[in-house]
Amino acid sequence: MIELRNVSVTYKNGVDALNDVSLKINDGEFAFVVGESGAGKSTLIRLLTREVKADERADVKSVLRVNGFDLMKMKQRDVHKLRRTIGFVFQNFMLIDSMTVYDNVAFVLRCIDAPTKYIRKRVPQVIGLLGLQDKANRYPGQLSGGEQQRVALARALVNNPQLIIADEPTGNLDPRTSVEIVKLLKEINDRGTTVLMVTHEHELVKRMGGRLINIRKGEISFDDRI
Protein backbone atom coordinates (compact mmCIF):
# COMPACT_ATOMS: atom_id res chain seq x y z
CA MET A 1 0.00 0.00 0.00
CA ILE A 2 1.09 3.53 -0.78
CA GLU A 3 -0.05 6.33 1.49
CA LEU A 4 0.91 9.98 1.24
CA ARG A 5 -0.59 12.64 3.47
CA ASN A 6 0.41 16.30 3.16
CA VAL A 7 3.70 15.42 1.53
CA SER A 8 5.82 18.09 -0.12
CA VAL A 9 9.19 17.90 -1.84
CA THR A 10 11.41 20.94 -2.27
CA TYR A 11 14.71 20.48 -4.08
CA LYS A 12 17.90 22.12 -2.87
CA ASN A 13 17.65 24.69 -5.67
CA GLY A 14 14.34 25.86 -4.20
CA VAL A 15 12.02 24.20 -6.75
CA ASP A 16 8.76 22.95 -5.19
CA ALA A 17 8.38 19.65 -7.02
CA LEU A 18 5.44 18.33 -4.97
CA ASN A 19 3.17 20.47 -2.91
CA ASP A 20 1.07 19.04 -0.08
CA VAL A 21 0.19 15.84 -1.92
CA SER A 22 -2.18 13.32 -0.37
CA LEU A 23 -2.76 10.00 -2.08
CA LYS A 24 -3.66 6.44 -1.21
CA ILE A 25 -3.17 3.40 -3.42
CA ASN A 26 -4.41 0.17 -1.89
CA ASP A 27 -2.79 -3.22 -2.25
CA GLY A 28 -3.70 -4.88 -5.54
CA GLU A 29 -4.68 -1.62 -7.27
CA PHE A 30 -3.58 -0.52 -10.75
CA ALA A 31 -3.09 3.21 -11.20
CA PHE A 32 -1.88 5.34 -14.07
CA VAL A 33 -0.01 8.53 -13.23
CA VAL A 34 -0.11 11.16 -15.95
CA GLY A 35 1.01 14.75 -16.22
CA GLU A 36 3.05 17.12 -18.32
CA SER A 37 6.84 17.17 -18.21
CA GLY A 38 8.01 18.82 -15.01
CA ALA A 39 4.63 18.31 -13.32
CA GLY A 40 6.16 16.16 -10.57
CA LYS A 41 5.60 12.57 -11.81
CA SER A 42 9.26 11.62 -11.59
CA THR A 43 9.58 13.25 -8.18
CA LEU A 44 6.63 11.16 -6.99
CA ILE A 45 8.40 7.99 -8.17
CA ARG A 46 11.69 9.07 -6.63
CA LEU A 47 9.87 9.81 -3.41
CA LEU A 48 8.31 6.35 -3.29
CA THR A 49 11.71 4.71 -3.87
CA ARG A 50 13.40 6.99 -1.35
CA GLU A 51 15.69 8.60 -3.90
CA VAL A 52 14.46 11.92 -2.55
CA LYS A 53 13.16 12.72 0.91
CA ALA A 54 9.92 14.48 1.74
CA ASP A 55 10.17 17.88 3.39
CA GLU A 56 10.03 17.77 7.16
CA ARG A 57 7.83 20.63 8.31
CA ALA A 58 7.08 21.76 11.81
CA ASP A 59 3.57 23.02 10.98
CA VAL A 60 2.28 19.94 9.13
CA LYS A 61 2.55 16.29 10.02
CA SER A 62 3.39 14.46 6.82
CA VAL A 63 2.78 10.75 6.36
CA LEU A 64 4.60 8.69 3.76
CA ARG A 65 4.22 4.92 3.83
CA VAL A 66 5.14 2.41 1.14
CA ASN A 67 4.64 -1.35 1.55
CA GLY A 68 4.57 -0.98 5.33
CA PHE A 69 7.72 1.16 5.55
CA ASP A 70 7.51 4.60 7.14
CA LEU A 71 9.64 6.63 4.75
CA MET A 72 9.52 9.74 6.95
CA LYS A 73 11.52 7.88 9.58
CA MET A 74 13.48 5.49 7.39
CA LYS A 75 17.27 5.53 7.75
CA GLN A 76 19.44 5.53 4.64
CA ARG A 77 20.96 2.17 5.57
CA ASP A 78 17.49 0.56 5.45
CA VAL A 79 16.50 1.82 2.00
CA HIS A 80 17.50 -1.49 0.38
CA LYS A 81 14.82 -3.26 2.44
CA LEU A 82 12.13 -1.03 0.94
CA ARG A 83 13.44 -1.51 -2.58
CA ARG A 84 13.34 -5.27 -2.25
CA THR A 85 9.56 -4.94 -2.07
CA ILE A 86 9.36 -2.93 -5.29
CA GLY A 87 9.87 -4.00 -8.89
CA PHE A 88 11.02 -1.36 -11.36
CA VAL A 89 10.36 -1.07 -15.06
CA PHE A 90 12.10 1.75 -16.92
CA GLN A 91 11.46 3.46 -20.24
CA ASN A 92 14.90 2.52 -21.57
CA PHE A 93 14.63 -1.06 -20.21
CA MET A 94 17.89 -0.70 -18.21
CA LEU A 95 19.10 -4.20 -19.05
CA ILE A 96 22.76 -5.16 -18.73
CA ASP A 97 23.99 -5.72 -22.27
CA SER A 98 26.75 -8.13 -21.28
CA MET A 99 24.30 -10.51 -19.58
CA THR A 100 21.89 -12.97 -21.12
CA VAL A 101 18.14 -12.74 -20.51
CA TYR A 102 18.47 -15.43 -17.84
CA ASP A 103 21.32 -13.59 -16.09
CA ASN A 104 19.56 -10.23 -16.27
CA VAL A 105 16.59 -11.73 -14.43
CA ALA A 106 18.72 -13.76 -12.03
CA PHE A 107 20.80 -10.67 -11.28
CA VAL A 108 18.07 -9.31 -9.00
CA LEU A 109 18.03 -12.44 -6.87
CA ARG A 110 21.81 -12.57 -6.76
CA CYS A 111 21.89 -8.95 -5.59
CA ILE A 112 19.71 -9.81 -2.62
CA ASP A 113 21.74 -12.92 -1.82
CA ALA A 114 18.99 -15.44 -2.64
CA PRO A 115 19.95 -19.14 -2.45
CA THR A 116 21.28 -20.61 -5.72
CA LYS A 117 18.66 -23.38 -5.59
CA TYR A 118 15.87 -20.83 -5.44
CA ILE A 119 17.39 -18.78 -8.29
CA ARG A 120 17.55 -21.89 -10.51
CA LYS A 121 13.91 -22.61 -9.81
CA ARG A 122 12.43 -19.11 -9.83
CA VAL A 123 14.13 -17.53 -12.88
CA PRO A 124 12.92 -20.06 -15.51
CA GLN A 125 9.47 -19.83 -13.94
CA VAL A 126 9.24 -16.03 -14.44
CA ILE A 127 10.91 -16.15 -17.85
CA GLY A 128 8.28 -18.71 -18.90
CA LEU A 129 5.51 -16.57 -17.47
CA LEU A 130 6.46 -13.75 -19.81
CA GLY A 131 6.90 -16.05 -22.80
CA LEU A 132 10.65 -15.63 -22.98
CA GLN A 133 11.69 -19.25 -22.51
CA ASP A 134 13.15 -19.44 -26.03
CA LYS A 135 15.17 -16.27 -25.50
CA ALA A 136 16.76 -17.14 -22.17
CA ASN A 137 20.25 -17.40 -23.62
CA ARG A 138 19.98 -14.34 -25.85
CA TYR A 139 21.57 -11.00 -25.08
CA PRO A 140 19.48 -7.79 -24.90
CA GLY A 141 21.01 -6.58 -28.17
CA GLN A 142 19.52 -9.61 -29.93
CA LEU A 143 15.96 -8.79 -28.83
CA SER A 144 13.27 -6.41 -30.08
CA GLY A 145 12.12 -3.45 -27.93
CA GLY A 146 9.00 -5.31 -26.80
CA GLU A 147 11.01 -8.38 -25.88
CA GLN A 148 13.50 -6.27 -23.95
CA GLN A 149 10.68 -4.67 -21.99
CA ARG A 150 9.29 -8.13 -21.23
CA VAL A 151 12.71 -9.08 -19.85
CA ALA A 152 12.56 -5.92 -17.73
CA LEU A 153 9.11 -7.02 -16.53
CA ALA A 154 10.44 -10.47 -15.69
CA ARG A 155 13.25 -8.84 -13.75
CA ALA A 156 10.76 -6.66 -11.87
CA LEU A 157 8.63 -9.70 -11.04
CA VAL A 158 11.24 -12.24 -10.08
CA ASN A 159 11.50 -11.09 -6.48
CA ASN A 160 7.71 -11.29 -5.90
CA PRO A 161 7.40 -7.54 -5.23
CA GLN A 162 4.38 -6.04 -3.51
CA LEU A 163 4.49 -3.07 -5.86
CA ILE A 164 5.63 -2.55 -9.44
CA ILE A 165 6.57 0.96 -10.48
CA ALA A 166 6.68 1.31 -14.25
CA ASP A 167 8.18 4.62 -15.37
CA GLU A 168 7.04 5.27 -18.97
CA PRO A 169 7.42 1.57 -19.85
CA THR A 170 5.89 2.09 -23.29
CA GLY A 171 7.81 5.26 -24.15
CA ASN A 172 10.17 3.47 -26.55
CA LEU A 173 7.67 1.03 -28.02
CA ASP A 174 5.27 1.04 -30.96
CA PRO A 175 1.51 1.27 -30.16
CA ARG A 176 0.81 -2.45 -30.63
CA THR A 177 3.69 -3.51 -28.36
CA SER A 178 2.72 -0.81 -25.86
CA VAL A 179 -0.74 -2.34 -25.48
CA GLU A 180 0.84 -5.76 -25.10
CA ILE A 181 3.10 -4.52 -22.27
CA VAL A 182 0.24 -2.79 -20.44
CA LYS A 183 -1.85 -5.99 -20.77
CA LEU A 184 1.02 -7.89 -19.19
CA LEU A 185 1.12 -5.36 -16.36
CA LYS A 186 -2.65 -5.83 -15.92
CA GLU A 187 -2.15 -9.59 -15.75
CA ILE A 188 0.51 -9.11 -13.10
CA ASN A 189 -1.89 -6.84 -11.25
CA ASP A 190 -4.62 -9.50 -11.47
CA ARG A 191 -2.32 -11.81 -9.52
CA GLY A 192 -2.35 -9.31 -6.64
CA THR A 193 0.64 -7.05 -7.26
CA THR A 194 0.02 -3.30 -6.98
CA VAL A 195 1.04 -1.50 -10.19
CA LEU A 196 1.81 2.18 -10.55
CA MET A 197 2.43 3.16 -14.15
CA VAL A 198 3.67 6.60 -15.16
CA THR A 199 2.89 7.51 -18.74
CA HIS A 200 2.47 10.33 -21.22
CA GLU A 201 0.16 8.36 -23.45
CA HIS A 202 -3.38 9.51 -22.70
CA GLU A 203 -4.82 7.43 -25.54
CA LEU A 204 -3.38 4.26 -24.08
CA VAL A 205 -4.78 5.11 -20.66
CA LYS A 206 -8.24 5.78 -22.10
CA ARG A 207 -8.11 2.50 -23.97
CA MET A 208 -7.04 0.42 -20.95
CA GLY A 209 -9.17 2.26 -18.36
CA GLY A 210 -8.70 2.18 -14.58
CA ARG A 211 -7.60 4.63 -11.93
CA LEU A 212 -6.01 7.78 -13.26
CA ILE A 213 -3.98 10.21 -11.18
CA ASN A 214 -3.14 13.48 -12.91
CA ILE A 215 -0.34 15.60 -11.47
CA ARG A 216 -0.16 19.27 -12.38
CA LYS A 217 2.41 21.73 -11.05
CA GLY A 218 3.27 19.46 -8.14
CA GLU A 219 -0.32 18.88 -7.06
CA ILE A 220 -2.85 16.16 -7.75
CA SER A 221 -5.41 17.76 -10.05
CA PHE A 222 -7.44 14.61 -10.81
CA ASP A 223 -7.73 11.22 -9.13
CA ASP A 224 -10.58 8.96 -10.21
CA ARG A 225 -11.46 5.95 -12.31
CA ILE A 226 -12.05 6.49 -16.02
Added chain:
Amino acid sequence: MRLSGAGYLIKQGVRNILNNNIASVATFCVLTVSLLIVGFTALFTLNINSFISGVEDKNEVVIFLTDDADDNYIEELGNKLRADSNISDVVFWSKEEAFDDLKSSMPDAEDIFGYIDENPLPDAYRIKIKDISQMSSTLYAINSYSHIEKVKAPYDFVNILTGLKSAIMVVCVVIFFSLMLVCFVMISNITRASVEMRHREITIMKYVGATDGFIKVPFFIEGLTLGILAGVLASLLTFVGYDRLIALLSTETTLFSAMGSSGFIPLSTFMWKLAVIYIAAGALLASIGTVGSVKKHVKV
Protein backbone atom coordinates in the same frame (compact mmCIF):
# COMPACT_ATOMS: atom_id res chain seq x y z
CA MET B 1 26.06 -13.54 3.55
CA ARG B 2 25.73 -16.97 2.01
CA LEU B 3 28.80 -18.85 0.78
CA SER B 4 27.26 -18.92 -2.70
CA GLY B 5 26.77 -15.15 -2.48
CA ALA B 6 30.41 -14.60 -1.51
CA GLY B 7 31.49 -16.89 -4.35
CA TYR B 8 29.32 -14.94 -6.76
CA LEU B 9 30.86 -11.62 -5.67
CA ILE B 10 34.42 -12.94 -6.05
CA LYS B 11 33.53 -14.37 -9.45
CA GLN B 12 32.00 -11.02 -10.44
CA GLY B 13 35.13 -9.17 -9.36
CA VAL B 14 37.37 -11.38 -11.47
CA ARG B 15 34.88 -11.29 -14.37
CA ASN B 16 34.86 -7.49 -14.22
CA ILE B 17 38.62 -7.54 -14.91
CA LEU B 18 38.11 -9.66 -18.02
CA ASN B 19 34.99 -7.84 -19.23
CA ASN B 20 36.58 -4.42 -18.83
CA ASN B 21 39.89 -5.56 -20.26
CA ILE B 22 41.04 -2.18 -21.60
CA ALA B 23 40.43 -0.36 -18.32
CA SER B 24 41.91 -3.31 -16.41
CA VAL B 25 45.09 -3.31 -18.50
CA ALA B 26 45.38 0.47 -18.13
CA THR B 27 44.96 0.26 -14.34
CA PHE B 28 47.42 -2.63 -14.15
CA CYS B 29 50.05 -0.80 -16.23
CA VAL B 30 49.70 2.50 -14.35
CA LEU B 31 49.91 0.66 -11.05
CA THR B 32 52.99 -1.32 -12.07
CA VAL B 33 54.79 1.73 -13.46
CA SER B 34 53.81 3.80 -10.41
CA LEU B 35 55.07 1.15 -8.02
CA LEU B 36 58.31 0.85 -9.98
CA ILE B 37 58.90 4.60 -10.03
CA VAL B 38 58.14 4.99 -6.33
CA GLY B 39 60.11 1.83 -5.50
CA PHE B 40 63.20 2.88 -7.42
CA THR B 41 63.03 6.38 -5.91
CA ALA B 42 62.99 4.81 -2.45
CA LEU B 43 65.87 2.48 -3.37
CA PHE B 44 67.83 5.41 -4.80
CA THR B 45 67.34 7.32 -1.53
CA LEU B 46 68.37 4.33 0.55
CA ASN B 47 71.47 3.77 -1.55
CA ILE B 48 72.49 7.42 -1.44
CA ASN B 49 72.12 7.28 2.35
CA SER B 50 74.19 4.13 2.43
CA PHE B 51 76.90 5.81 0.35
CA ILE B 52 76.94 8.86 2.58
CA SER B 53 77.07 6.65 5.66
CA GLY B 54 80.04 4.92 4.07
CA VAL B 55 81.74 8.25 3.61
CA GLU B 56 80.80 9.29 7.13
CA ASP B 57 82.51 6.21 8.52
CA LYS B 58 85.76 7.51 7.09
CA ASN B 59 85.76 10.61 9.29
CA GLU B 60 88.59 10.75 11.80
CA VAL B 61 89.17 13.07 14.70
CA VAL B 62 92.57 13.30 16.38
CA ILE B 63 92.76 14.43 20.01
CA PHE B 64 96.25 15.68 20.90
CA LEU B 65 97.19 15.58 24.57
CA THR B 66 99.51 17.90 26.49
CA ASP B 67 102.90 16.54 27.59
CA ASP B 68 101.95 16.61 31.28
CA ALA B 69 99.23 13.97 30.84
CA ASP B 70 100.41 10.88 32.72
CA ASP B 71 99.62 7.25 31.86
CA ASN B 72 96.77 7.03 34.39
CA TYR B 73 95.07 10.06 32.93
CA ILE B 74 95.57 8.82 29.37
CA GLU B 75 93.89 5.54 30.27
CA GLU B 76 91.09 7.36 32.10
CA LEU B 77 90.50 9.58 29.06
CA GLY B 78 90.43 6.50 26.81
CA ASN B 79 87.69 5.01 28.97
CA LYS B 80 85.71 8.24 28.86
CA LEU B 81 85.93 8.33 25.08
CA ARG B 82 84.86 4.68 24.75
CA ALA B 83 81.89 5.39 27.01
CA ASP B 84 80.62 8.13 24.68
CA SER B 85 77.77 6.72 22.58
CA ASN B 86 78.65 8.91 19.58
CA ILE B 87 82.29 7.76 19.43
CA SER B 88 83.56 4.58 17.83
CA ASP B 89 87.01 3.16 17.16
CA VAL B 90 89.00 4.77 19.98
CA VAL B 91 92.68 4.11 19.23
CA PHE B 92 95.56 5.43 21.29
CA TRP B 93 98.35 6.87 19.12
CA SER B 94 101.47 7.25 21.24
CA LYS B 95 104.05 9.95 20.52
CA GLU B 96 106.54 7.18 19.59
CA GLU B 97 104.14 5.67 17.03
CA ALA B 98 103.42 9.14 15.66
CA PHE B 99 107.14 9.84 15.29
CA ASP B 100 107.71 6.48 13.55
CA ASP B 101 104.79 7.17 11.23
CA LEU B 102 106.23 10.60 10.43
CA LYS B 103 109.64 9.16 9.69
CA SER B 104 108.24 6.44 7.47
CA SER B 105 106.17 9.00 5.60
CA MET B 106 109.32 11.05 4.85
CA PRO B 107 111.99 8.51 3.85
CA ASP B 108 114.21 11.19 2.21
CA ALA B 109 114.41 13.23 5.41
CA GLU B 110 116.20 10.63 7.54
CA ASP B 111 119.15 12.93 8.11
CA ILE B 112 116.97 15.65 9.50
CA PHE B 113 115.39 13.28 12.00
CA GLY B 114 118.94 12.40 13.20
CA TYR B 115 119.32 15.94 14.55
CA ILE B 116 116.20 15.67 16.69
CA ASP B 117 117.10 14.52 20.22
CA GLU B 118 113.71 14.51 21.74
CA ASN B 119 110.39 13.41 20.17
CA PRO B 120 108.44 16.66 19.78
CA LEU B 121 105.13 15.01 18.93
CA PRO B 122 102.31 14.65 21.51
CA ASP B 123 100.38 11.54 22.53
CA ALA B 124 96.97 11.39 20.85
CA TYR B 125 93.74 9.48 20.51
CA ARG B 126 92.29 8.75 17.05
CA ILE B 127 88.56 8.39 17.17
CA LYS B 128 85.64 8.13 14.76
CA ILE B 129 82.32 9.91 15.17
CA LYS B 130 79.20 7.79 14.63
CA ASP B 131 76.70 10.55 13.87
CA ILE B 132 78.56 13.38 12.26
CA SER B 133 75.60 15.72 12.58
CA GLN B 134 76.27 15.58 16.34
CA MET B 135 80.01 16.12 15.90
CA SER B 136 80.10 19.65 17.34
CA SER B 137 78.53 18.70 20.67
CA THR B 138 80.75 15.63 20.97
CA LEU B 139 83.90 17.65 20.32
CA TYR B 140 82.74 20.38 22.67
CA ALA B 141 82.54 17.77 25.44
CA ILE B 142 86.01 16.44 24.56
CA ASN B 143 87.47 19.96 24.65
CA SER B 144 86.18 20.40 28.18
CA TYR B 145 88.41 17.58 29.45
CA SER B 146 91.79 18.54 30.94
CA HIS B 147 95.18 17.93 29.25
CA ILE B 148 93.70 18.42 25.75
CA GLU B 149 96.12 20.36 23.62
CA LYS B 150 94.21 20.38 20.37
CA VAL B 151 91.36 18.55 18.62
CA LYS B 152 91.77 18.14 14.89
CA ALA B 153 88.51 17.41 13.09
CA PRO B 154 87.34 17.57 9.44
CA TYR B 155 84.77 20.32 10.08
CA ASP B 156 84.39 21.44 6.45
CA PHE B 157 83.98 17.88 5.24
CA VAL B 158 81.37 17.21 7.89
CA ASN B 159 79.43 20.37 7.07
CA ILE B 160 79.33 19.55 3.37
CA LEU B 161 78.30 15.97 4.03
CA THR B 162 75.57 16.86 6.51
CA GLY B 163 74.17 19.50 4.17
CA LEU B 164 74.29 17.10 1.24
CA LYS B 165 72.53 14.37 3.20
CA SER B 166 69.76 16.71 4.34
CA ALA B 167 69.28 18.12 0.83
CA ILE B 168 69.10 14.66 -0.73
CA MET B 169 66.64 13.49 1.90
CA VAL B 170 64.37 16.52 1.37
CA VAL B 171 64.46 16.17 -2.43
CA CYS B 172 63.79 12.43 -2.26
CA VAL B 173 60.93 12.79 0.22
CA VAL B 174 59.33 15.52 -1.94
CA ILE B 175 59.74 13.39 -5.08
CA PHE B 176 58.42 10.32 -3.26
CA PHE B 177 55.25 11.97 -1.99
CA SER B 178 54.65 13.84 -5.26
CA LEU B 179 54.89 10.55 -7.14
CA MET B 180 52.55 8.85 -4.68
CA LEU B 181 50.02 11.64 -5.18
CA VAL B 182 50.34 11.53 -8.98
CA CYS B 183 49.93 7.73 -8.91
CA PHE B 184 46.84 7.95 -6.74
CA VAL B 185 45.24 10.59 -8.99
CA MET B 186 46.02 8.56 -12.13
CA ILE B 187 44.67 5.34 -10.64
CA SER B 188 41.55 7.11 -9.40
CA ASN B 189 40.91 8.56 -12.85
CA ILE B 190 41.34 5.26 -14.63
CA THR B 191 39.18 3.35 -12.17
CA ARG B 192 36.58 6.14 -12.29
CA ALA B 193 36.36 5.76 -16.07
CA SER B 194 36.00 2.01 -15.64
CA VAL B 195 33.27 2.45 -13.02
CA GLU B 196 31.44 5.05 -15.16
CA MET B 197 31.09 2.37 -17.83
CA ARG B 198 29.23 0.25 -15.31
CA HIS B 199 26.99 3.03 -14.02
CA ARG B 200 23.87 1.26 -15.33
CA GLU B 201 24.79 -1.96 -13.57
CA ILE B 202 25.28 -0.15 -10.26
CA THR B 203 22.02 1.78 -10.68
CA ILE B 204 20.09 -1.43 -11.29
CA MET B 205 21.71 -3.02 -8.24
CA LYS B 206 20.60 -0.08 -6.13
CA TYR B 207 17.04 -0.22 -7.48
CA VAL B 208 16.65 -3.93 -6.81
CA GLY B 209 17.75 -3.53 -3.21
CA ALA B 210 21.41 -4.50 -3.16
CA THR B 211 23.27 -3.13 -0.17
CA ASP B 212 26.14 -0.70 -0.69
CA GLY B 213 28.53 -3.33 0.61
CA PHE B 214 27.29 -5.87 -1.93
CA ILE B 215 27.81 -3.36 -4.74
CA LYS B 216 31.29 -2.40 -3.62
CA VAL B 217 32.68 -5.90 -2.99
CA PRO B 218 33.20 -6.90 -6.69
CA PHE B 219 34.94 -3.57 -7.31
CA PHE B 220 37.08 -4.14 -4.25
CA ILE B 221 37.97 -7.66 -5.46
CA GLU B 222 38.77 -6.24 -8.89
CA GLY B 223 41.06 -3.54 -7.45
CA LEU B 224 42.65 -5.98 -5.03
CA THR B 225 43.42 -8.53 -7.76
CA LEU B 226 44.87 -5.93 -10.11
CA GLY B 227 46.87 -4.38 -7.26
CA ILE B 228 48.33 -7.73 -6.19
CA LEU B 229 49.23 -8.65 -9.78
CA ALA B 230 50.84 -5.24 -10.33
CA GLY B 231 52.76 -5.65 -7.06
CA VAL B 232 54.06 -9.07 -8.12
CA LEU B 233 55.16 -7.81 -11.55
CA ALA B 234 56.78 -4.70 -10.05
CA SER B 235 58.67 -6.94 -7.60
CA LEU B 236 59.95 -9.21 -10.37
CA LEU B 237 61.00 -6.24 -12.52
CA THR B 238 62.77 -4.63 -9.56
CA PHE B 239 64.62 -7.85 -8.70
CA VAL B 240 65.88 -8.16 -12.27
CA GLY B 241 66.38 -4.43 -12.88
CA TYR B 242 68.14 -3.62 -9.62
CA ASP B 243 70.93 -6.15 -10.08
CA ARG B 244 71.46 -5.05 -13.68
CA LEU B 245 71.49 -1.39 -12.65
CA ILE B 246 74.10 -2.10 -9.98
CA ALA B 247 76.22 -3.98 -12.49
CA LEU B 248 75.92 -1.09 -14.94
CA LEU B 249 76.75 1.62 -12.37
CA SER B 250 79.67 -0.36 -11.00
CA THR B 251 81.29 -0.79 -14.40
CA GLU B 252 80.28 2.42 -16.16
CA THR B 253 80.72 4.99 -13.39
CA THR B 254 83.38 5.69 -10.82
CA LEU B 255 81.28 8.25 -8.97
CA PHE B 256 80.22 6.03 -6.13
CA SER B 257 83.64 4.52 -5.45
CA ALA B 258 85.16 8.00 -5.65
CA MET B 259 82.79 9.06 -2.89
CA GLY B 260 84.23 6.35 -0.74
CA SER B 261 81.18 4.14 -0.97
CA SER B 262 80.42 1.28 1.30
CA GLY B 263 78.75 -0.34 -1.69
CA PHE B 264 75.20 -0.70 -2.92
CA ILE B 265 72.59 -2.21 -0.64
CA PRO B 266 72.45 -5.86 -1.70
CA LEU B 267 69.14 -7.06 -3.19
CA SER B 268 68.87 -9.93 -0.72
CA THR B 269 68.59 -7.54 2.26
CA PHE B 270 65.36 -5.95 1.08
CA MET B 271 63.96 -8.34 -1.55
CA TRP B 272 61.09 -9.86 0.42
CA LYS B 273 60.32 -6.71 2.36
CA LEU B 274 60.07 -4.80 -0.90
CA ALA B 275 57.83 -7.46 -2.47
CA VAL B 276 55.45 -7.30 0.50
CA ILE B 277 55.41 -3.47 0.38
CA TYR B 278 54.82 -3.48 -3.40
CA ILE B 279 51.95 -5.96 -3.17
CA ALA B 280 50.38 -4.27 -0.14
CA ALA B 281 50.72 -0.79 -1.69
CA GLY B 282 49.36 -2.01 -5.04
CA ALA B 283 46.41 -3.76 -3.44
CA LEU B 284 45.67 -0.78 -1.19
CA LEU B 285 45.96 1.87 -3.92
CA ALA B 286 43.86 -0.06 -6.43
CA SER B 287 41.15 -1.20 -4.04
CA ILE B 288 40.77 2.22 -2.42
CA GLY B 289 40.81 3.89 -5.85
CA THR B 290 38.17 1.53 -7.23
CA VAL B 291 35.86 1.51 -4.23
CA GLY B 292 36.23 5.29 -3.90
CA SER B 293 35.12 5.71 -7.50
CA VAL B 294 31.98 3.63 -6.88
CA LYS B 295 30.94 5.80 -3.94
CA LYS B 296 29.35 8.47 -6.12
CA HIS B 297 27.30 5.93 -8.05
CA VAL B 298 25.80 4.13 -5.06
CA LYS B 299 24.04 7.31 -3.95
CA VAL B 300 20.86 6.41 -5.83
